[in-house]
Amino acid sequence: MVQDNKLVPPPLKNDCFALPADTHWTPVSEALKRLEERLHVCVPVEQVALSEGLGRILAQDVVAQRSNPPQPNSAVDGYGLNHADIVDGAQSLPLVEGRSAAGEPFEGAVPAGHAVRILTGATIPEGVDTVILQEDVSTDGTAIAFHGPLKKAANTRKAGEDVASGDVILPKGRQVTPADLALIAATGCSGLSVYARLRVAVISTGDELAEAGSEAREDQIFDANRPMLLGMITQFGFTPVDMGRAPDDREALKNFLDQAAEQADMILTSGGASAGDEDHMSALLNETGSMTLWRLAIKPGRPLALGVWNGTPVFGLPGNPVAAMVCTLIFAKPAMSALAGAGWKASEPIWVPAAFEKDKKAGRREYLRARLVAGRAEVFKSEGSGRISGLSWAEGLVELPDEAMQVGEDTLVAYYPYAAFGL
Ligand code: AMP
């Protein structure tokens, strides 16, 4: 589909999160496959200047407008000459008047049997095809003496040897990095066609929650998920929309969802996602007929309430902060990427020796808070999913497969640094 500016793709189908009726515990890979199949870009295209391009997702391939380098130039400070003039052994060549410097090229042609002073980045003048390093010559300012042979085209850069004009330098869907900005700039591109930043609303639910930094009753806990989720969204390069805390009340929650669906392209909620008395998020999504409670074969995590509210996808994350973070990294992040136009992105683990022991049972995939010490993965001392300190202690996650696994010291395990998820 061709996308014009301001043309918004169709919303997700209401039943896009449906699972087959007989599904019991859905394996992680199965859940990811379903999300990948059903989520598509949901934001319009806009034009931005190069200076606004960092972190944006390209809505079109970027094509080089000119070659890099645009003309042949010198890779070193030295002397330009014609390779046909060079013989083996000691020799000398007279120097022409003038020089070729970067931004100040030599005018005219260098006659046969002559050399010219040339500096790094300077255009190679006509009559020159090879450059000799200044360290390899002696000179009195009127001639140079040196030893042959020289390799033809030594110390020169060919026009377009890096990028040729017309080459696709970056593909649609790419999230622009600082290095990409260098490439875009060098090849003469300016305006970029990008997807509007995905806006992701965050709602915390639960009567027990107090605002961080406020006075809290003894029986309350501070809302820890919201600052974490808003922070993750920012680091992913999307726009966080803070909707605040919703009470465990169906009507109130409905209002929160209405507002969020207006202001954002995707909604993340935490808490109330299971099927208990106070699990209003799953109850509400259920009422719309769009909700599927995905009972995932994952630890930590398990219930993920997925639904569509007024056309906006809702990820109802578990309330436990550890489960909320893991489910965001494993499920919500790739979903956000797909909605934002970056396509489905599976994170790549690195395989490292374990610095822990664990007898893992079959039946669900497990994520352990981990970090690397001297190249080996250490895991947090407790697997409790309310242990926020472990999230902060960790620098990544170890993934243990759905199957049983006996992990001993130095068993290879899959480790995902937080950076692998875009954090
Ligand atoms: P729930 O999924 O609502 O049953 O919550 C599971 C656990 O997570 C409970 O202990 C909640 O108090 C806790 N929890 C829910 N939301 C948050 C939050 N925003 N910050 C910290 N803990 C939370």
Ligand code: MG
């Ligand atoms: Mg709750």
